Amino acid sequence: xxxxxxxxxxxxxxxxxxxxxxxxxxxxxxxxxxxxxxxxxxxxxxxxxxxxxxxxxxxxxxxxxxxxxxxxxxxxxxxxxxxxxxxxxxxxxxxxxxxxxxxxxxxxxxxxxxxxxxxxxxxxxxxxxxxxxxxxxxxxxxxxxxxxxxxxxxxxxxxxxxxxxxxxxxxxxxxxxxxxxxxxxxxxxxxxxxxx
Amino acid sequence: xxxxxxxxxxxxxxxxxxxxxxxxxxxxxxxxxxxxxxxxxxxxxxxxxxxxxxxxxxxxxxxxxxxxxxxxxxxxxxxxxxxxxxxxxxxxxxxxxxxxxxxxxxxxxxxxxxxxxxxxxxxxxxxxxxxxxxxxxxxxxxxxxxxxxxxxxxxxxxxxxxxxxxxxxxxxxxxxxxxxxxxxxxx
Ligand code: HEM
Ligand code: HEM
Numbered sequence: 001x002x003x004x005x006x007x008x009x010x011x012x013x014x015x016x017x018x019x020x021x022x023x024x025x026x027x028x029x030x031x032x033x034x035x036x037x038x039x040x041x042x043x044x045x046x047x048x049x050x051x052x053x054x055x056x057x058x059x060x061x062x063x064x065x066x067x068x069x070x071x072x073x074x075x076x077x078x079x080x081x082x083x084x085x086x087x088x089x090x091x092x093x094x095x096x097x098x099x100x101x102x103x104x105x106x107x108x109x110x111x112x113x114x115x116x117x118x119x120x121x122x123x124x125x126x127x128x129x130x131x132x133x134x135x136x137x138x139x140x141x142x143x144x145x146x147x148x149x150x151x152x153x154x155x156x157x158x159x160x161x162x163x164x165x166x167x168x169x170x171x172x173x174x175x176x177x178x179x180x181x182x183x184x185x186x187x188x189x190x191x192x193x194x195x196x
Numbered sequence: 197x198x199x200x201x202x203x204x205x206x207x208x209x210x211x212x213x214x215x216x217x218x219x220x221x222x223x224x225x226x227x228x229x230x231x232x233x234x235x236x237x238x239x240x241x242x243x244x245x246x247x248x249x250x251x252x253x254x255x256x257x258x259x260x261x262x263x264x265x266x267x268x269x270x271x272x273x274x275x276x277x278x279x280x281x282x283x284x285x286x287x288x289x290x291x292x293x294x295x296x297x298x299x300x301x302x303x304x305x306x307x308x309x310x311x312x313x314x315x316x317x318x319x320x321x322x323x324x325x326x327x328x329x330x331x332x333x334x335x336x337x338x339x340x341x342x343x344x345x346x347x348x349x350x351x352x353x354x355x356x357x358x359x360x361x362x363x364x365x366x367x368x369x370x371x372x373x374x375x376x377x378x379x380x381x382x383x
Contacts, residue, residue, distance in 0.1 A: 080332070087310035087311035091335050091338055094335060173238070174237060174239065176238065
């Protein structure tokens, strides 16, 4: 019979050795071939949805099927790449009334935790830095799929949704009572990176 | 007496005078309108109307400026009053005003047409986009437009002060001949 201390020691060793013994894989988000999207929508006057997206961002995540809670994600967005399909509006959105991209050229999300619900969904928590303000947010995540791609790689994809209140990030331009919040829809596909 | 439409060697005709003051009023008005409209609240009734007015008037002003240039080069230039250095400075300033004005108009046009949308002029006609889709076009053109419009207004201010100086200090005809054309006696 194995000694309890030995088992405890083994567990600790396994936990410490981390990725080497468990099978956490690192993924680079496929922005090169644009299999990743950061879209937003906000109510216009309360009568319709205005949709837009950020065209320039990058990021990576790690995911371990055996230990999903240890997953992590980092994404950096170039705020100047906002695109709502109207140059004059985008100019306004990039200006001081909204993103102030000259002063805050990047927004960043760094995860701090992940909980799987066991049904392919989960909740990702982390800090979002936007317009110079860093706040904790949580993103409802759906695991879409994973497996080999036709070109010799391994891929894994998620989608996520979250809602931000603009005033929380010191964006106080008055767009009306129905346009205080913006919804984000994220879709990312990661390509597994060879482990070192 | 006969209305003098064309310039002569020592005075401005009706056309030059009318165009000069129309343009001066339009430029000053567009500058004020521009500064005001970018500060408007989203729910302001003028939020849409003010930029439409700014752009439409801007396009019409472009027409006036082209007309003025054509007229300028097809008419005699009234002999300048004042010393040699004053004349050189005045010629230079007038040329600079003209160039700044055209550049301000073009940069404004490049903001509004950055994604290929045409500019609607008072619902009468549309000016199509030409140069569109450059990297950050609207933002860059916007910064240039703002900068140029300030330099333009600054220089126009100096130009106006110079005109007032001629009138009140030198007591010469510089301002008077830009205010009223001489009537030619019918012979
Ligand atoms: C944005 C406003 C203005 C612009 C763009 C402008 C532009 C010009 C230009 C290009 C000329 C040369 C005309 C030619 O040689 O055919 C001129 C002449 C003149 N302008 Fe202006 N102007 C402006 C405002 C004013 C104001 C406010 C005043 C007076 C207070 C003024 C007084 C004059 C006078 C007196 C002349 C005649 C100068 C001469 O005979 O040599 N201008 N202006
Ligand atoms: C001499 C003529 C003009 C003058 C003096 C002028 C002046 C100005 C000024 C002072 C602003 C505010 C800049 C800022 O604070 O951001 C502005 C904004 C603007 N102008 Fe003009 N403008 C002129 C002609 C035009 C023309 C011809 C167009 C287009 C056809 C145009 C389009 C615009 C647009 C779209 C903006 C808005 C920029 C924004 O949304 O921030 N302008 N203009």
